[in-house]
Amino acid sequence: MGSGSIRRSAGALFRGVVSGAPAPTGTFTDVPTSSAVHPITAAPVRRRILTRTGAALAGTAVLLPPLLLAAPAHADEKPKDGKGGQHAPKAPAPPAGMSKVGGGRLGQAGTQVQLKPGAPKLPDDLTARSWIVSDAESGKVLASHNAHWQLPPASTLKMLFADTVLPKFPKDQKYTVKPADLAGMGDGSSLVGIKENLSYTVHDLWLGVFLRSGNDAVHTLSAMNGGTAKTVQEMQKQAEALNATDTHVVTPDGYDAPGQVSSAYDLSLFARAGLQNADFREYCSTVSTQFPGEVKDGKRGTFGIQNTNRLLSGDYDVKPYPGIAGVKNGYTTNAGSTFTGVAQRGERKLLVTVMNPEKKEHNEAYKETAKLFDWGFAAADKVEPVGRLVGPRSEEGDARTGGAKLDGDRTRAGLEDASGGSGGAWTALAITGGALVVLGGLALLVHRRWPLPELMRRRGGKH
Template sequence: MPAPMKQTVRRSLLVTAATSVSLALTAPVSLAAPKPSTSPSASPSATPPANMSSVGGTRLGQAGTQVALAGGAPVVPKDLTARSWIVADAESGEVLAAHNAHWRLPPASTMKMLFADTVLPKFPKTTTHKVAAKDLAGMGSGSSLVGIKENETYTVHDLWLGVFLRSGNDAVHVLSAMNGGVAETVKEMNEHAEELQALDTHAVSPDGYDAPGQVSSAYDLTLFARSGLQKKDFREYCSTVTAKFPGETKKNKKGKKVRGTFEIQNTNRLLSGDYDISQYPGIAGVKNGNTTNAGATFTGVAERGGRVLLVTVMNPAKSDHNEVYKETAKLFDWGFAAAGKVTPVGELVPPKSAERSASPSAAPASGQAGGAEDASGRPVASAVTDEGSRGMWTALGVTGGVVVLLAVGVFLVNRRWPLPDLVRRRR
């Protein structure tokens, strides 16, 4: 790995450590909104509810656009029509701006990020599975498909390419069958969402197909993306533009059975481009979706100048072609221009396991250091250093330094954020 890349990766891990330490010890108040209704509904309300979760900061639970501009910071784009969106630093977890971040809305196929983060680690990519008719049962009418056929054998690698590139509900159902069935998979998805502190989410189907009571939020979808992107295979699949997928076994003119392949392309238009939108510089995934109730949804990750941002956009009111990608691109542009010039309005919280790993004995004694609050109402103990580590050493000093760093050692080993070498391939 080149020296500059090593320095960048090292910096990202340092920032992650500081963020994890700060989050665990400041213990922001996290109020989950009421559980979603399980009664059928045609579409979500046109206005956000009065009471939303405040996980990640009190401002994130408020309706409307939340941003704290400082000197020289650009204003948030005025022509955004999405019901909900969020812009966050993928490495530090700082939320730069948000709009109805905790509004519970139908997620469409962006729910597949939670499915992948839950199931992907369970099966080696070389594992093979012969598809039975029951594996494909229960898919919703009009589901997006990659083209899986009964009695054909696929590798797990094939199936995940089908999930990420073509958003194939057929691939999701086959993987769910391998995982003990749809019901078991949905149960595990909801348990994993709770572990990630994605408390706005209630999964009903593993593929994101519209179902009564199935909801998530821009905040939660961003948590899923951030968690998934720590996994090498997840990063590989979500950044793949085109791939060869196994076709159906047929007999050739000589009567011999042959099985060819066909090309599939990623439906993420910021990654693959389209006639009215270009590939976004620095893009590396993550997942798109579109259903009747959800409208268009999208979570993307991109890198510029060593900074990695996550943007989630849910259900733009404007019906122009590729509107969800156009609004995402505007928010990426704004986020890269505004980074370092805005006060964070919240944070992407760590998983519960990371909070438990922080040592209580490392917390500062009463009356010591701290006392300041950021724009989200959270206590802060950080300062920008000359190496740009966003307060790493100050944060460690305030929170107990080496003791806390050791306490979150397991978290660091298993929770590495998106690596720039993957992202920079998309420039």
């Protein structure tokens, strides 16, 4: 792995809470930053990648590990059209029935938005199979497109990994990596460059997870947590606890596996939960830093790493988005490009998740995310919400049944406002004599805000 002197960005997003996590090992290639990644079939099931080098960052080479890849979602053959020619395979359609967690409209296929007079129109060149724009604090969904479509998540699933494991280990705890810790990673896994028999702090490992999407860091943290199988089970339980009902976890790092899915809605829930934690905010907003390297002549070296979130670090065709503060990007052949981002403008903080743009241009997921951020900040007060990001089961009960947990131990059945009005308000109902009886005033509205400190990025040691 190449070393270099890259200025440190210990960026901490909002100001806030805690950390912890495990990682894997493998080989990797030293390449300049700002490279594009292209998959090449290497096996019947898995795919490997080649990296295409781009311009080095300020003349300094940093490791850009290959992004996660796996089996293609569809056959490579192109069907013939009626005239005997060739045309691209028809894009898959979202299922007719999807989850209605967060509001009835979110379970409908297609774009959901309710514009008020004077509201700007949505961008007309969005190609993602699924996307959602929401208020990070109130949870109101401003607009969505196939929000609950279950799709491969790629490395955006690492947000759930962080929600699950990060709080378990103090950031200054040290761990010596064993060879077995790095076994079992998928071919072509993205890596930060962890070496067996060397020690790393938990803080180092989480920077490897968030900046380089390092599967080696994920597997190391998983080993600390009792192993990959245990970690996957805990991640699934965490998803259920967060009312993320579209998610099925198979791997802790997001590497493609049969049956592993999530949704734009659930990924937004993972980001929103993680951003309550100060360490999560720090890691996902760090632009660049120095990472521990190998020992030479009795001295431990370091090398520079840069965040692969291009709305945070920038690229030759994408500028850092104003106010961006994380959170996580991903890519596999099966998932395409996926991304969840959080940004602040004034007092407003928005979350945007984009999954698998059909337009396969370089950095397309980031470009479509930026357009949705621009629209969301301009339209936030000029739209009626079409749903909401629900809270965890500890606060609201099981969102699939409409169960809202209110006033301590009193649990009441609830019905979601299908229009998503009042921030996805719940209509509280009580069961009396087998019949549903509307409680006083017909509706008990629950408005849940998750306050977040001001977003910030620290660059070049300036706090």
